[in-house]
Amino acid sequence: MALLLENGAVVTDPWTVLDDAAGSDGIPEGPVIVSLERWQRDRAVLELRNAPLGIRLKSHQLAGEIAADLDRFGLVVLELPKFRDGRAFSTARLLRERYGFTGEIRATGAMIPDQFLFLVRCGVSSVEVPDNADLAVWRHALTEITIAYQAAATADEPLSLLRRRLSP
Amino acid sequence: MTHLGSESHAGVYRYDDVDRQFVFERVEQFRGQVARRLAGTLSEDEFKPLRLMNGLYHQLHGYMLRIAIPYGVLTSRQMHRLARIARIYDRGYGHFTTRQNLQFNWIKLAEAPDILRELAEVDMHAIQTSGNCVRNVTTDQFAGAAADEVVDPRVYAEIMRQWSTLNPEFSYLPRKFKIAITGSLTDRAAIEVHDVGLRAKRGPDGAVGFEVFVGGGLGRTPFIGKPLRDWLPEADLLAYLDAILRVYNQWGRRDNIYKARIKILVHELGLPALRERVEQEFAQIRGPRYRLDPEIVAAINDHFAAPPFAEAAVSVSGSLDRHPELPAFGHWLETSITAHRQPGYAGVTISLKPIGGIPGDLTADQMDAVADLAARYSFGELRVSHAQNLVLPHVREDALFDLWQALGPIGLATANVGLISDIIACPGLDYCSLANTRSIPLAQQIGARFSGPGEQQNIGDLSIKISGCINACGHHHVGNIGILGVDKHGVETFQITIGGKVGTGAALGAVIGPAVAFDQVATVVENLVAVYLEQRQAGEPFVDTVARIGTRPFSEKVYGIAA
Structure with a gap:
């Protein structure tokens, strides 16, 4: 998997995904990502660690479920089980706009490049794409449309009426 | 371009350079998507929602573009362009839909x-005419012209069009949203x-606000909106729509395509619980960032x-020469004219339902001709009406006769x-891959049964709506007579309902009895009409007679059961 930032840059992923089944003893050093279930189960242990913690939400696990704990997390991963499942767009936006989350929001799972700009506008800051993905297509998808007709989670330059110019 | 000068006063949202840049960017984006599809780097599954959000369906005979x-x-210039597209890229005609759009079937x-x-x-596009997103916002075909208008809905329809266009949060909803x-x-x-x-509507101080209904819809599970x-308040329109859509996006069902519309969420949660979620969301969204600025409304209103x-038109108001020597003109006036708010003017509906024709179809030559008439x-x-007809919204009363004379030769004076x-x-x-049955030939047969002189006028207001399958694109549930095609x-075979209606006090029709065969439908309609003519009271339209006497007398006549 390659990790693509909202500006199209490819970066190395510093995070390790922690298996739900793994015991509390075997938690590796450094930044780890846990499921919501694991967070709820092993919260006491996880909070004692001295390394960044990320949480992974399935598409039906909505922003409100982690709102109270958001300051514990450096990363929220949103899963798109099918690219047609658009719940993550609302979740990202709520995390940013309602709950003021400033850490990384990462989208993973089934996505198509044509959704990249919408994801970014909703507050997603990185996407995990398959190793064989054509990164040029993904980057191009951020630049195809430069005008929006509604405010969203990211900064933009207001034009007249409802319109705004998106800064690539 | 011929009529650009004459339509400088057309009541349309006029694109500026920003809007034009946007639609051209969208075209090039789609060109890239098509290229990726043709190269095989985009699968059909991945391409499907992208093409749908650009109006492209895959139908029985190939692609259909909505x-x-x-x-x-639309303007005369735009209609001329549709004619050109029909000639060059299609088979010389197009089809107007119940959602005020146009479809080309051979793309x-x-x-x-x-x-x-x-x-x-x-300045046109096919954005979001399909797909699980907010679709074309529809309104009154006499907007800005009707004598009974309180607020011009086009202003808010345009604002909602812009807000919903490529909305980043609401483009992958559980299902379409109208x-x-x-x-x-x-x-x-x-x-x-x-x-x-x-x-x-307007509040006591004249301020604009909205009454909001949710969860209406036809399809396989029809509901009247709640x-x-x-x-x-006007300023909260977009924040409130954001709240409704966000609740729907998060909680609408995604496990079953037939239960994914918001009407099912409303039904399953119950109206009070849904309202509570929407209001909670709205309370948090409303605020300066999502307020609809009055200056924006004023600018769009312009x-x-x-x-x-014309001042001169006022003086002729009410003194229309009805040409009694030409009863056909009188019939046309009776059915085609709607009261205008400007004295001396009328709204004219042009029927796209010639007897024996295909409802909503228009040839490229007719498009050009009607565009010229609109210019003149x-x-x-x-305008395109929800009933698949066209409207010339502002015609001088003293030009109605000339207009009628011009419509006849191009086959558009059906009264x-x-x-x-x-x-x-x-x-x-005939076109649709979902359909179980034919619809168009039925419409043609029924029309032919009532083509005698004065026959339809005698029957008066009566709507027939035909759907060729349970998805209800022909809105059969709300037809005064509804006809639903089912595959047995x-x-x-065809299930017949009566008593449905749209508009204020909308109602769903009731089934009159067992489904009937294709060849029997027109006779059933004749029998229903016969009962009405026998039973009606003075001035009572068909649907009111059904409401008064119930479906039983109609069923008895149709199925031959003794009373």
Whole structure:
């Protein structure tokens, strides 16, 4: 998997995904990502660690479920089980706009490049794409449309009426 | 371009350089998507929602392109362009739909980007005419012209068009989402059968606000919309829509395509619980960032300024020469004219339901001709109605006779608007891959049964709506007579309902009895009409007679059961 930032840059992923089944003893050093279930189960242990913690939400696990704990997390991963499942767009936006989350929001799972700009506008800051993905297509998808007709989670330059110019 | 000068007063949202840049960017984006599809780097599964959000369906015979006619308003220049597209890229005709759009049925995928470019050149597009997103916002075909109008709904329809266009959060909803708005006392936009229906009205101080309905819709599980809010201030329109859509996006069902519309969420949660979620969301969204600024409303409103009506027309108001020597003109006047708010002017509906024709179809030559007539008689402006007819919104009363004379030779003077042969029919098996049965041939047969002189006029207001399958694109549930095609072991049969209606006090029709065969439908309709003519009281339209006497006398006549 390659990790693509909202500006199209490819970066190395510093995070390790922690298996739900793994015991509390075997938690590796450094930044780890846990499921919501694991967070709820092993919260006491996880909070004692001295390394960044990320949480992974399935598409039906909505922003409100982690709102109270958001300051514990450096990363929220949103899963798109099918690219047609658009719940993550609302979740990202709520995390940013309602709950003021400033850490990384990462989208993973089934996505198509044509959704990249919408994801970014909703507050997603990185996407995990398959190793064989054509990164040029993904980057191009951020630049195809430069005008929006509604405010969203990211900064933009207001034009007249409802319109705004998106800064690539 | 011929009529550009004459339509400078058409009441349409006029694109500036920013809007033009946007639609051209969208065309090139789609061109890239088509290229990736043709190269095989985009699978059909991945391409499907992208093409749908650009209006491109895969149908029985190939691709169909549904072009957006925002809230049913278009100019002569745009209509000429549609004619050109029909000639070059299709088979010389197009089909107007119940959602005020236009469909071309014989499109090649590789040519679709070029067609979209042709549209962009005249400030048109096919954005979000399909897909699980907010669709073309529809409204009253007499907006800005109707005598009973309180608020011009085009202003808010345009604002919602912009807000919903490529909305980053609401483009992958559980299912499609349709919004309709009316601003008149009479609801000609069928707001109660939409996912969200809005009635624009004025408060005691004259300020604009909206009554909001939610969860209406036809399809396999029909519901009349439920009242969500009695008064929504203008400034909160977009924040409130954001709240409804966000609740729907998060909680609408995604496990079953047939239960994914918001009407099912409303039904399963119950209206009070849904309202609570929407209001909670709204309370947090409302605020400066998502407020609809009055200056924006005023600026959009300027696009819809009234055309310069002629002072001279006022003096002829009410003194129309009805040419009694030509009863056909009288019949046409009776059915085709709607009261205008400007004295001396009238709204004219042009029937696209000639007897024996295909409901909603128009040839390229007719498009050109009607575009010229709009330029000459209606400030270069046309409307598409929810009933699949066209409207010239602002015609001088003293020009009606000339207009009628010009419509005859191009086959557009059928005097049946609102009458029994003004039938709404889905494309049916002739075009659609979902259909179980034919629809268009039924409409043609029924129309022919009532083609005698004066026959339809005698029957009066009566709507027939035909759907070729349970998806209800022909809105059969709300037809005064509704006809639904069902497949019974490979045989086309038709279920008949009566008593449905749209508009204020919308109602779903009731089934009269067992489904009947294709060849029997027109006879059944004749029998239903016979009962009505026998039973009606003075001035009582068909649907009111059904409400008064019930379905039983009709069933007895149709199925031959002794009373």
